[in-house]
Amino acid sequence: MARPQAWLYLALGAALLLALWFGVRYLGDLDSSASGPRRHHLELSLHDGVHRGATVFRVNQGDEVALTINSDREEALHLHGYEKHIVVEAGTPTTLRFDATLSGRHRIELHRNDSTLCFLDVYPN
Known part of the structure; x- marks a missing residue:
């Protein structure tokens, strides 16, 4: 037993x-x-229009995002899906703030040549 x-x-x-x-x-x-939503501070640094950092930023739907861009020359950027446009002055950090409400993969690109810098992946809750 x-x-x-x-x-x-x-x-x-x-x-x-x-x-x-x-x-x-x-x-x-x-x-x-x-x-509840998390806060993300993402950084994008450009040198001669090229970003050498993270290729994908990951957040969850509903999170608060602050994307700070540094560039050595004036650039205009576009966040697809959210239709956010931002002009960055040379040597002046510029921050784009938004709520990550749209799930999916969103391109962040330079306007002058439509080159993709990186992606923002927003995961659904």
């Missing part, structure tokens, strides 16, 4: 560990998004 009880305790322990792992892995994410 001792052997079946040992297997029962082992199975119950394994089930408990699996439930704990599932709770931490999946339900923990739900709790953090339920706490």
